[in-house]
Amino acid sequence: MYSEFHLQRSASLESASPLPNLSCLNEQQTAAFHLVVDSVISPVPDAGHFYFLYGHGGTGKTFLYKTILAHLKKLGKIVLVVASSGIAATLLPDASTAHSRFKIPLEIDQASSCNIKKGTQLAQLILDASLIIWDEAPMVHRLSFEAVDRAFCDIMNVPFTGIHYRPFGGKVMLLGGDFRQTLPIVADAGREESVDASLTCSYLWSTCTVLQLTENMRITTSAGNESVTFNGMDFATWTLAVGNGTVPGKCFHQNQPADWIEIPEQLLISATEAPIQTMASEIYTDFAARFHSAAYLTERSIITPTNRNVTEINSHMLALVPGQVRTYFSSDTLHTDAVDPSWLEAEYPTEFLNGLSFNGCPEHQIDLKVFTPIMLLRNLNPEIGLCNGTRLMVVYLGHYVIKGVIMGGTFNGKTVAIPRIVLNINDRRWPFVLKRRQFPVRLCYAMTINKSQGQTLISVGVYLPKPVFSHGQLYVAVSRVRSANGLRFLIVNEDDIPANYTRNIVYEEAFADLQLSGDFDLNFP
Ligand SMILES: Nc1ncnc2c1ncn2[C@@H]1O[C@H](COP(=O)(O)OP(=O)(O)OP(=O)(O)O)[C@@H](O)[C@H]1O
Numbered sequence: 001m002y003s004e005f006h007l008q009r010s011a012s013l014e015s016a017s018p019l020p021n022l023s024c025l026n027e028q029q030t031a032a033f034h035l036v037v038d039s040v041i042s043p044v045p046d047a048g049h050f051y052f053l054y055g056h057g058g059t060g061k062t063f064l065y066k067t068i069l070a071h072l073k074k075l076g077k078i079v080l081v082v083a084s085s086g087i088a089a090t091l092l093p094d095a096s097t098a099h100s101r102f103k104i105p106l107e108i109d110q111a112s113s114c115n116i117k118k119g120t121q122l123a124q125l126i127l128d129a130s131l132i133i134w135d136e137a138p139m140v141h142r143l144s145f146e147a148v149d150r151a152f153c154d155i156m157n158v159p160f161t162g163i164h165y166r167p168f169g170g171k172v173m174l175l176g177g178d179f180r181q182t183l184p185i186v187a188d189a190g191r192e193e194s195v196d197a198s199l200t201c202s203y204l205w206s207t208c209t210v211l212q213l214t215e216n217m218r219i220t221t222s223a224g225n226e227s228v229t230f231n232g233m234d235f236a237t238w239t240l241a242v243g244n245g246t247v248p249g250k251c252f253h254q255n256q257p258a259d260w261i262e263i264p265e266q267l268l269i270s271a272t273e274a275p276i277q278t279m280a281s282e283i284y285t286d287f288a289a290r291f292h293s294a295a296y297l298t299e300r301s302i303i304t305p306t307n308r309n310v311t312e313i314n315s316h317m318l319a320l321v322p323g324q325v326r327t328y329f330s331s332d333t334l335h336t337d338a339v340d341p342s343w344l345e346a347e348y349p350t351e352f353l354n355g356l357s358f359n360g361c362p363e364h365q366i367d368l369k370v371f372t373p374i375m376l377l378r379n380l381n382p383e384i385g386l387c388n389g390t391r392l393m394v395v396y397l398g399h400y401v402i403k404g405v406i407m408g409g410t411f412n413g414k415t416v417a418i419p420r421i422v423l424n425i426n427d428r429r430w431p432f433v434l435k436r437r438q439f440p441v442r443l444c445y446a447m448t449i450n451k452s453q454g455q456t457l458i459s460v461g462v463y464l465p466k467p468v469f470s471h472g473q474l475y476v477a478v479s480r481v482r483s484a485n486g487l488r489f490l491i492v493n494e495d496d497i498p499a500n501y502t503r504n505i506v507y508e509e510a511f512a513d514l515q516l517s518g519d520f521d522l523n524f525p
Pocket of ligand 1: 024026029055056057058059060061063064178217218219453454455456479
């Protein structure tokens with residue numbers, strides 16, 4: 001914490017780099033830039049300064065955060081940068097995950113606050129910060145923002161209720177993201193609970209000013225899209241229509257929503273008897289010659305809704321890589337508060353524990369080769385780019401450490417070592433806490449759609465042996481690329497549903513009324 005504290009301060013005083021070039025910002029980015037920067041430089045006393053940067057995938061939110069950050073650091077201001085996911089944090093300079101930075105409790109309720117004591121270095125850092133940037137905010141449960149609000153009011157000595165209340169204690173906050181993309185994950189939640197978990201359903205939302213970006217910079221900054229049209233829509237318009245749920249859908253089963261949309265022919269790979277092999281050779285072209293190139297691996301991925309399919313694709317790709325497999329087995333033990341745990345140990349022997357799989361946790365058995373891409377599954381050290389979601393190419397497989405070269409983000413190309421760690425896995429299904437000692441990694445030729453959120457890739461294969469299962473997933477999938485040329489779908493449908501149709505689940509109420517809140521002029525005259 002001490003070094004982190006000093007890092008933030010020294011980073012804020014860097015003076016080697018010039019002020020960022022504001023002329024490259026588009027009109028909406030420029031307007032948002034000035035509003036936020038003016039709030040930092042001349043804050044209105046006793047007012048709230050809570051902004052939400054809202055724009056669909058590729059509209060340049062991350063680009064704008066970086067510009068604001070560079071500008072304020074040049075002026076000697078302290079800016080704390082966080083993101084809701086580890087992978088989003090790796091895309092921004094000096095960022096960490098919001099949960100680790102603000103000590104947000106994992107078990108959270110309406111009255112929770114963060115574990116930040118007044119008078120500590122962290123409390124002082126928050127007091128001294130001129131701006132907090134929080135990317136991919138829609139992925140976090142609204143109760144987490146409310147806990148941060150409570151903690152900041154306390155640190156800044158601002159009453160949490162009444163006329164003197166100011167959101168986040170009056171700190172200038174720039175949250176951002178896209179409510180068309182995935183919403184907070186709530187176990188066993190239906191549509192209503194998922195939407196209710198969203199920041200837009202918090203009391204905080206009515207205090208925020210929405211800054212909207214609408215121009216797709218990911219697609220317009222690249223060539224190769226001009227000739228591609230789908231039902232009269234260009235690629236950028238089509239991807240946004242997917243996000244908005246306005247691509248006309250069909251119903252294939254009685255009493256089910258008409259949310260099966262047709263995927264344009266130009267994007268489709270025909271389903272074959274060997275769909276994984278077909279998808280793999282389409283996305284990992286020329287693999288035999290390029291399997292060891294970090295640049296080649298960085299720019300492509302196969303994305304799919306479930307971990308099960310991710311594992312199948314990864315195993316297929318691993319077999320294509322020359323060289324010896326190195327296998328790492330975890331050591332698994334169970335822990336319980338029970339006075340006599342012996343019956344539990346008898347009921348759940350080690351072999352049973354070894355067979356358990358959990359979302360976001362490494363498997364008991366991990367097979368790797370040198371030159372394979374892996375994804376980190378825990379925040380090991382955000383200061384050197386080791387976040388949950390960081391991708392690396394393996395360069396050394398040792399007994400005690402694995403070494404890898406970071407692929408993408410602000411630490412691209414850096415070689416780092418990953419140790420084995422003990423993961424405490426507390427799953428409601430089991431009457432014990434599983435302690436698994438293992439390298440916190442998995443192969444990542446393929447990843448889940450949720451893990452791909454925030455990444456810009458050149459070549460993406462969307463593998464759908466089953467349709468997506470929650471809001472925004474199809475939109476996240478189609479909006480990862482710079483051009484239609486880089487996107488391919490392989491769909492396998494049961495029940496005679498044609499393989500050019502897939503589900504597009506969109507909870508319109510999650511973003512329909514956003515423009516009604518805040519008093520910012522969204523038209524930027
Ligand atoms: N003003 C700009 N000038 C040039 N390139 C830009 C500009 N704004 C954004 N870009 C580029 O467009 C691409 C998409 O931008 P960015 O990643 O910031 O979008 P985003 O809104 O954060 O996307 P997502 O929601 O998918 O994470 C990036 O390659 C970025 O460098």
